Amino acid sequence: MxxxxxxxxxxxxxxxxxxxxxxxxxxxxxxxxxxxxxxxxxxxxxxxxxxxxxxxxxxxxxxxxxxxxxxxxxxxxxxxxxxxxxxxxxxxxxxxxxxxxxxxxxxxxxxxxxxxxxxxxxxxxxxxxxxxxxxxxxxxxxxxxxxxxxxxxxxxxxxxxxxxxxxxxxxxxxxxxxxxxxxxxxxxxxxxxxxxxxxxxxxxxxxxxxxxxxxxYRNNIIWISTLLVAIPSLILMVIFSYFHFKYKKEMKDIALRDELTGLYTRAYYQDYAKQQVDKLRRADDRLTVIMADIDDFKAYNDYYGHLKGDEVIKHIGKIFREEIELQNGCPGRYGGEEFIAFIPQIDIEEGTQICESIREKVSSLMLLHETEQESKYLTVSIGICSKMRREGPFVIKDMIEKADKALYRAKREGKNCVRREQ
The missing domain is CATH 3.30.450.20 (PAS domain)
Structure with a gap:
């Protein structure tokens, strides 16, 4: 339309x-x-x-x-x-x-x-x-x-x-x-x-x-008539350009964002990460990578069905997106029920606070999970990796692996928690 x-x-x-x-x-x-x-x-x-x-x-x-x-x-x-x-x-x-x-x-x-x-x-x-x-x-x-x-x-x-x-x-x-x-x-x-x-x-x-x-006299009349045509035309062109630009931006945004959650797709956040690597060149520049996963989501999906599972991903994805974008970071959907984020210029302490805020807000949703024996509600586990430029070059693949390992350590240590890289 x-x-x-x-x-x-x-x-x-x-x-x-x-x-x-x-x-x-x-x-x-x-x-x-x-x-x-x-x-x-x-x-x-x-x-x-x-x-x-x-x-x-x-x-x-x-x-x-x-x-x-x-x-x-x-x-x-x-x-x-x-x-x-x-x-x-x-x-x-x-x-x-x-x-x-x-x-x-x-x-x-x-x-x-x-x-x-x-x-x-x-x-x-x-x-x-x-x-x-x-x-x-x-x-x-x-x-x-x-x-x-x-x-x-x-x-x-x-x-x-x-x-x-x-x-x-x-x-x-x-x-x-x-x-x-x-x-x-x-x-x-x-x-x-x-x-x-x-x-x-x-x-x-x-x-x-x-x-x-x-x-x-005729030239003046033609000049005035031309202005009467040109000014509304210019206004229409500005309106068209505005809506066209807005439409292109929306289309580009749609192409770069996950349809269900509104989080960025893999192609976008990988490109974003590369740009940050090129941009963050000073010794005290930092880059933080966050990985999050919905606990026991497969069991939830099997029990409640895929439609209900999609609703859960959408709600939790919204929380994840809002918290990360509040810090001028780039939130993305890593795959399935996993999320990833890149945030420049924050240290491990600030990153941990952001992760705790995400975890607490997800818990406050109180999304019932009857097959979960411990909490009875859906929770998330989060892993975080943060690095300063003076510690060596930013290798995105390595940082994602470290954040992912921290995430699975959070899973092993009871879920519904945040763990840092070791």
């Missing part, structure tokens, strides 16, 4: 992350589409209003093709367009307003040069095949640069390269909008065909709306 619980937590975490990621992705797409559609329609509406507000004659069109950028700033038509966008509240988000016209091949004056590539973001040799017939910088900061420095824009800045979206709208003389990322930044461009008073096709009147603010 525990393993299934961890699986469900992990499964919930994965699903949450997937759903959260998909939601953020679709939210981003929806915001892009919704914003661009809304701003694109606004740009077209503003461009349409400008087309209906400005009249350009054929003669004025020819003049616009010839004048320089500095002359364009003072041009009557350009001022009309500027007044329309810079002095009207609804147009405060507009970045640029302009009329763009495609140049014939024989009228192209400029091409992208090596020094221009970072500005135009185009390959060297690309023709600048479009001209800004009218060009209004609605943005206050950009407009101030032109006022303060008339040379800020050169004649070449009147020319640009028509991107594919612009060419399609231009050739079809059709209104439309698109997201534009050119030398002038990121913007949403809305374009509407414009004609002279006499009906000659001039080009496209375009309105560029800021998109930088939107990207910043």
């Amino acid at each position: 525990k393993q299934e619980r961890y699986f469900y937590i992990l499964f919930a975490l994965i699903i949450y992350l997937l759903v959260g990621t998909v939601c953020i992705f679709h939210t981003s797409i929806w915001m892009d589409e919704h914003y661009f559609n809304l701003m694109g329609e606004n740009a077209i509406n503003m461009a349409t209003l400008a087309v209906n507000s400005i009249e350009i004659t054929d003669e004025e069109l020819e003049d616009l093709k010839k004048i320089s950028f500095n002359e364009l700033v003072e041009n009557k038509n350009n001022k009309e367009l500027s007044n329309l966008f810079t002095k009207t509240e609804p147009y405060k988000n507009v970045k640029y307003a302009y009329i763009i016209r495609k140049l014939e091949d024989n009228n192209i004056k400029y091409y992208v040069k090596n020094i221009d590539t970072s500005f135009y973001k185009l390959p060297i040799g690309t023709p600048l095949d479009g001209i800004w017939l009218l060009d209004v910088i609605v943005n206050e900061q950009e407009r101030r640069k032109v006022i303060e420095d008339p040379e800020y824009y050169t004649d070449k800045n009147r020319y640009t390269h028509l991107n594919e979206q612009t060419k399609i709208l231009y050739n079809k003389q059709k209104s439309g909008y698109f997201v534009n990322n050119d030398e002038w930044g990121n913007q949403i461009s809305g374009m509407v065909p414009i004609y002279t008073k006499e009906g000659q096709y001039i080009g496209l009147l375009g309105v560029d709306i800021y998109s930088e603010d939107f990207y910043s």
Whole structure:
């Protein structure tokens, strides 16, 4: 059941992350589409209003093709367009307003040069095949640069390269909008065909709306959404890691402990003993080995049955475990009704007191043993071996044998007692 619980937590975490990621992705797409559609329609509406507000004659069109950028700033038509966008509240988000016209091949004056590539973001040799017939910088900061420095824009800045979206709208003389990322930044461009008073096709009147603010706003929304997904995910991961670590520890503990008594298995306490041998290197370091055995357990088991015998081993094993672990020792089940323990840094006197405490607590259980002729209750016999490092190296096998001999001496000398190695 525990393993299934961890699986469900992990499964919930994965699903949450997937759903959260998909939601953020679709939210981003929806915001892009919704914003661009809304701003694109606004740009077209503003461009349409400008087309209906400005009249350009054929003669004025020819003049616009010839004048320089500095002359364009003072041009009557350009001022009309500027007044329309810079002095009207609804147009405060507009970045640029302009009329763009495609140049014939024989009228192209400029091409992208090596020094221009970072500005135009185009390959060297690309023709600048479009001209800004009218060009209004609605943005206050950009407009101030032109006022303060008339040379800020050169004649070449009147020319640009028509991107594919612009060419399609231009050739079809059709209104439309698109997201534009050119030398002038990121913007949403809305374009509407414009004609002279006499009906000659001039080009496209375009309105560029800021998109930088939107990207910043969208990124903030995505960042917040990501946090809303990431924080619960992190919490779930911490919870999962905690339970997974706890589960692994429990599984490891189960594998290293005897199922009936909770005492350590032979593999574990042998490894523990080896670690203590490597660890206890000072001359006054000590290691104590204790062996305990339930007196006349075979007769008890035969008389009361194995289930009752298991209960006895479990009760006595619990006492043995608690007493040894209280001394930071390692209690183990040696086999059958025998127990073993390793306790570092206690001498023979302290070890004997621990053994006496175990013996007395087992006796106090008063586990009836009717086949026992002497005490009528179950008891334990205990043997102990303790050694200091200066007396020689710790040889675990020898120490176990000495503790075992002390145990059997306790058996021979009346049981229910503690005996030390000789």
